[in-house]
Amino acid sequence: MFFFERAIAKQIKNGGGPYFRYIDDLFIVINWPVRHLLKQIERLNNFDENIKLKANIGSFTNFLHLYTENRDGTLFTAVYQKPSYEPYYLPSNSIPPLHMKKNIPFIMLLRTIRYCSTFQTYLSERENLRMASLLNKYPNKIIEQQFNNVLLKFNIDQPLTINNYNKYRQNVLDSPYKEPTGIDYDKVLFIHFTYCSSMEMFPLKFHTLWSKSFGESPINEITPVLRIRNVKNLQRRLTH
Template sequence: MLPQEEALNVLVEFLHVHGYTKVKGIPLETIRLLASIVLKENVFVYGKKIYQQVLGGAMGSSFTLTLANIFMWKWQKELVRRQDMTCEYYGRYIDDVFMTWNKSENALKQILENANTWHPNIKLEYKIGKSLPFLDILLSNNNGTLSTSVYHKPAAEPYVVPFISDHPRHVFENIVQTSLRRAIKYSSTFQLFNDETRYIKSTFLYNGYPSSFIDKTFRKFFSGYISSRSFLPFLDNERQFSQMRIALSGQPSRQQSQVEMRIAALTNDNDHLVEDLDKKEEFIIQQNKKTNKLQNKLIIHYTHEKRFKTRKRDMHRIFQETFVNTPIMETNLIVGNTNHKNTMKELIQKRPRQEILKNKVKADENHKKEPSATKPAKSK
């Protein structure tokens, strides 16, 4: 759990380090105040008592996750510095860390145990080995060569959405293709990819997917990389696998890298031309931009209740106190409310339109029943 005040200080430090004095015109002091409101104003009821959160942030809040990442940025500085000094790799995703080490295991354990003393609220649980999972990837060190493959937890059951479930057909295709896409990206060798492909097919067969449907989806996914005359819907060789892996991973080929380098060199030489073009485009956009009636207006709407009698006045007061002497004061705060419908309004319906009240059907029937005039018989 993050100490709230310390986390707010780290947030301001993070913005300062990255060259921010304002964010979209909002000073850092105001950002810290807003962050404090989000972090500290969390209450909940338990056992007929109201509690306020004093450590950490609200679960599920996007800001809490961002703040946790920034807090870890501060914590990991020393560890990253040591890894950079020894030319080792360090990577982190939220609270999962992966790092390489080429010295003794005891030296690594000593560093990790030392890292556990850096902050009382952050403790590392680590595993050391030549083959370790990180998220859903299994990384292995094979005599100095790093290989990757899809990681399956030992306790994980081979279950996916059953084929008999009431889903549109494209959902089943997407599930199969997602598994193949992950296998392509995570498998570092053609052999590992083939192993994962066999696992994928057996898993879907186990969940009731027809073999013909699986083969058809495989062939559709690999189209463009395998021959249409191929008997099996699989990649045939290492070259096809490498081409598809580069395409799906977004990794440019050597030729693409050379082209990008040439484009970058040309861009650097023509910076002044690009700036002039940007100014011209900005001028045209400003001319064609339509006026927005809601610009510089902040509209807040709520349903009125007796306990919210002073809500409008309170919100205007908080807005004034919070954003005084900031550019946000140029925004016009509009607070509106609607009343609850009472029983009479709920039960009384609006009178129907006049044309609906006219009984045209009966009028037509009466018209048909009227005796028609008979023509006089012709005399001979």
């Protein structure tokens, strides 16, 4: 992939176009004559049978989950769903802890705000997300709570409307990205346990017992972090 990508990146850079890569997906915008573009795509597709580029000539395209369109000089974006998309997320009644499941509607709505450039598309995608969450047995109370938490995270103290959407969306887009902090493995102790419904209160009880037992001990300088393992059920045995 390195040798393949290096040749393309050099061409695009010389042509003054943007070049993006996410894992093994490339997104390139270039202003070449149609015949030259198709010839270059054909040449590059012969480099390796496992790597294929697709030419998209027109005013719209999609990359990963983002739909992009040039509407008379105005950039329009929205969430793109692949043809194989199915509205199946981690079910609310599944084994993993609640905080993991609550994060799904939160992240999905945040993506919706970032991707949807108009209030109408945001509204439509938000309701699609709500319906998908309900189909996966998420209570409407949790859905609304997580939707509100997205707004609170960016200090938005009122509902999004057609009048304020562009302003608040820009605030979300301009918010600084926090780099993941490194882990000091000398001061962090990872503890894995198999999660099931009867273990729901285990993390709270563990931290209470840890503080009680090691509160005055030097070992208390070490931070315990609990992680879960999946239950070895029949489904996992059949799929792994």
